[in-house]
Amino acid sequence: MASLKDVAKLANVSLMTVSRALNSPQRLKPETLARVQAAIEQTNYVPDLSAKKIRGAHASPKTIGVLALDTVTTPFSVEITLSIEETARAHGWNSFVMNMFTDDNPDAIVDLLLSHRPDGIIYTTMGLRQVPLPAKLLTLPCVLANCESLHDQVASYIPDDEQGQYSAAKALLEAGYRQPLCLHLPEPLLATARRRKGLERACREAGVNPDGLTHLYMAQGDEHYRDIPAQVLAHIHAQKPQFDSVICGNDRIAFMVYQTLLAQGLRIPQDVAVVGYDNMVGIGELFLPSLATVQLPHYEIGRLSALHIINGNEHKQTTRVASPFLLRDSMQERR
DSSP states (O other), X not given: OOOHHHHHHHHTOOHHHHHHHHHOGGGSOHHHHHHHHHHHHHHTOOOOOOHHHHXXXXXXXXXXXXXXXXXXXXXXXXXXXXXXXXXXXXXXXXXXXXXXXXXXXXXXXXHHHHHTOOSEEEEEEEEEEEEOOOGGGGGSOEEEEEEEESSSOOOEEEEOHHHHHHHHHHHHHHTTOOOEEEEESOTTSHHHHHHHHHHHHHHHHTTOOGGGSEEEEOOSSGGGGGGHHHHHHTTEETTEESOSEEEESSHHHHHHHHHHHHXXXXXXXXTOEEEOSBOOTTTGGGSSSOOBEEBOOHHHHHHHHHHHXXXXXXXXXEEEEOOOEEOOTTOOOOX
């Protein structure tokens, strides 16, 4: 990362002049100010806002900066940032979070993040996705949590969506269910294809043709959860479901399925089993009956990402973190 000295050298001015350009530009001649500003732009210099580092880097704990994209709208992402903070504290590190939204200027947010002089960076997102990485992030140790890089080889920790869905579908099929209605997340989402791959693998192993099942994809946007009841009702004729179970793309879909089935007088799991995905924070056990689902390992992703920085790991691989199936009362052995 460029220093104040690098800027001064390129602009052919003193360190004091660079400092004045940053803190009191009105005190400089316009041509001098322009020269310093051009040097700042060329070197990608970011002013240091960390008073602790100015007083002495060796006297202060190391710090993880967390760049969080679109995470404030979901409790899952809170688990990631909480885990990062707890892991950092346990190892004598500090951490801070910089929230970024889709319509923000990423360069400005990254500059603000870097101005606090973190020793490493964790980039995390709401929902598994592929992201472009601002080049400035890669000037420091960087790891991705719950996302993957579009272009750069960077270490990332993500849920093992394929294996998670495989485990859930395998348990369902081994319990004797053979005709699940499959209600997937929106097709463009990264997790959707991976989960379907796991579902299809479990079906083939059990001798069930996955292409013979009904697969429905939710449209993008939270308002489309309201479409779920109609999709379920379209496959119930004379109060008899044309399916013996429902595999849901997430627990919110499962919530809509519960309401629809129970309103039709159908019993869960005696008439229809329901399997979710996510283990939505604080909710899974509140379903009646409790919802069998897959645990998204966000806390573990945060912990492993923080340890990657703390331990100075240098590998740039993608690590798929186990997403265990949680057997609960919405599924039972079929007699």
